[in-house]
Amino acid sequence: MIDMNHVEAVIAAGPYEPTWRSLSRIAVPGWFADAKFGIFTHWGLYTVPEFRNEWYSRNMYIQGYPEFDHHVATYGPQKEFGYKDFIPMFTAERFDADEWLDLFAASGARYYFPVAEHHDGFQMYASELSHWNAAEMGPKRDILGELREATLRHDMHFAASNHRAEHWWFMGHGQEFDSDVKEPMQRGDFYWPAHPEPDNQDLFSVPRPDEEYLDDWLLRVCELVDKYRPEMVYFDWWIQHESFKPYIKKFAAYYYNRGVEWGVPVIVCYKDDGMAFGAGLADVERGGFAAPTPFVWQTDTAIARNSWCYTKSLDYKTLPELIITLLDTVSKNGNLLLNVGPRADGAIAEHDRELLLGIGAWLDANGEGIYDTRPWRVNGEGPTQAGSGSFADQTVINWTAEDWRFTAANGNIYAFCLNPADAQTLKLTSFHAYHDGQRAQFHGIITGVEQLGAGPVAWHRADDALEITPAARPGVAPDVPIGFTIRVA
Numbered sequence: 132m133i134d135m136n137h138v139e140a141v142i143a144a145g146p147y148e149p150t151w152r153s154l155s156r157i158a159v160p161g162w163f164a165d166a167k168f169g170i171f172t173h174w175g176l177y178t179v180p181e182f183r184n185e186w187y188s189r190n191m192y193i194q195g196y197p198e199f200d201h202h203v204a205t206y207g208p209q210k211e212f213g214y215k216d217f218i219p220m221f222t223a224e225r226f227d228a229d230e231w232l233d234l235f236a237a238s239g240a241r242y243y244f245p246v247a248e249h250h251d252g253f254q255m256y257a258s259e260l261s262h263w264n265a266a267e268m269g270p271k272r273d274i275l276g277e278l279r280e281a282t283l284r285h286d287m288h289f290a291a292s293n294h295r296a297e298h299w300w301f302m303g304h305g306q307e308f309d310s311d312v313k314e315p316m317q318r319g320d321f322y323w324p325a326h327p328e329p330d331n332q333d334l335f336s337v338p339r340p341d342e343e344y345l346d347d348w349l350l351r352v353c354e355l356v357d358k359y360r361p362e363m364v365y366f367d368w369w370i371q372h373e374s375f376k377p378y379i380k381k382f383a384a385y386y387y388n389r390g391v392e393w394g395v396p397v398i399v400c401y402k403d404d405g406m407a408f409g410a411g412l413a414d415v416e417r418g419g420f421a422a423p424t425p426f427v428w429q430t431d432t433a434i435a436r437n438s439w440c441y442t443k444s445l446d447y448k449t450l451p452e453l454i455i456t457l458l459d460t461v462s463k464n465g466n467l468l469l470n471v472g473p474r475a476d477g478a479i480a481e482h483d484r485e486l487l488l489g490i491g492a493w494l495d496a497n498g499e500g501i502y503d504t505r506p507w508r509v510n511g512e513g514p515t516q517a518g519s520g521s522f523a524d525q526t527v528i529n530w531t532a533e534d535w536r537f538t539a540a541n542g543n544i545y546a547f548c549l550n551p552a553d554a555q556t557l558k559l560t561s562f563h564a565y566h567d568g569q570r571a572q573f574h575g576i577i578t579g580v581e582q583l584g585a586g587p588v589a590w591h592r593a594d595d596a597l598e599i600t601p602a603a604r605p606g607v608a609p610d611v612p613i614g615f616t617i618r619v620a
Contacts, residue, residue: 226477496584
């Protein structure tokens with residue numbers, strides 16, 4: 132069983148030390164900037180009730196919350212049927228790792244990021260540190276192990292997400308009334324430590340995690356790394372708390388040294404300022420940056436606006452909206468990590484499948500302008516702008532035929548109209564002809580324009596815009612983005 136002596140020994144064997152100075156020497160794996168698109172999944176006990184979102188385990192213990200009332204009405208009082216009692220119901224009878232990865236590969240994704248442990252503390256993998264895991268309870272299968280093997284069989288990059296940090300307080304509200312969350316507790320118990328919830332955005336909030344909990348957190352994530360060798364590890368926001376700082380440095384040094392030992396480039400994904408800039412990969416939850424960045428980054432978002440796990444009340448995004456998110460992100464030097472939530476039995480809902488296959492079909496035609504590309508001189512043109520910062524995806528944006536995003540590769544420039552809307556002629560002002568001393572953003576020679584997936588199309592470089600006559604797209608909705616290769620001399 133992994134212990135702190137082992138962790139310290141791996142760190143001491145170096146080359147990475149648990150300091151920001153040392154950790155900032157890490158480089159993002161070379162494949163990442165080319166991959167552009169990955170799949171995230173949230174699947175666990177919290178999916179069993181299929182109610183509201185993945186925070187069910189916390190909210191079912193907060194009196195007055197919809198989850199609390201729903202739980203009592205559906206399953207009975209929390210003291211008689213608590214969160215732990217969902218475990219026997221989580222049988223995963225329809226789970227097939229290869230079937231999932233068939234779908235994810237068909238979506239065009241190049242890497243896969245399952246959640247290994249969420250805030251609820253139930254591990255989706257075999258662990259020697261806690262018996263509360265899917266290999267020993269519920270489905271009695273090493274879910275993460277099966278997903279890893281299927282990912283590798285599909286020639287995709289495997290990563291893992293750990294949300295354990297928040298478990299310090301996640302079940303704490305269950306101690307406020309007569310429920311099955313009660314003291315005394317000891318390390319290794321499912322609900323342990325169930326402390327009162329602090330202001331979870333306060334970086335110095337109390338009660339702060341103690342050494343026993345932090346040691347347990349570190350051992351869990353190091354065990355995860357050793358057993359499953361993910362190429363990337365993602366953490367949710369609470370590693371920003373002051374108490375985690377020495378521990379996240381230790382973990383990064385451990386993980387990066389393991390990567391050197393394996394001969395595999397690895398990286399930690401963090402949100403906001405959970406790590407020093409350059410010591411990992413910056414991630415923006417449900418949002419992005421206003422302009423292209425000199426560093427590669429990632430946005431994680433979901434196919435639904437209101438939940439990361441499957442529920443019966445999902446507010447789905449549309450296919451064009453998801454494709455535009457990919458385009459806007461890639462044009463700004465980012466990758467899209469798109470979440471889908473499988474159902475409790477392990478099946479993926481039909482509408483979720485349709486959206487993923489729709490993205491895959493679009494990438495089949497347009498992938499040349501996505502994969503292996505880099506940002507162009509400007510990322511786009513048009514009157515409409517995407518929101519920036521976290522949680523910008525909560526507002527639906529009405530794009531027009533004047534809105535474009537650009538990428539570059541292979542000596543070409545790729546231009547994507549975000550909402551062609553059946554326009555007979557599409558205009559790109561950044562590529563207008565030189566006239567009256569006025570230079571466009573592109574002041575070079577265009578030798579041809581091809582519609583991705585269709586071939587050469589008619590074009591004319593007028594004084595005010597490059598005018599393109601798009602080819603017909605049978606069976607494609609008019610609001611689905613359309614891409615062009617602009618070939619230059």
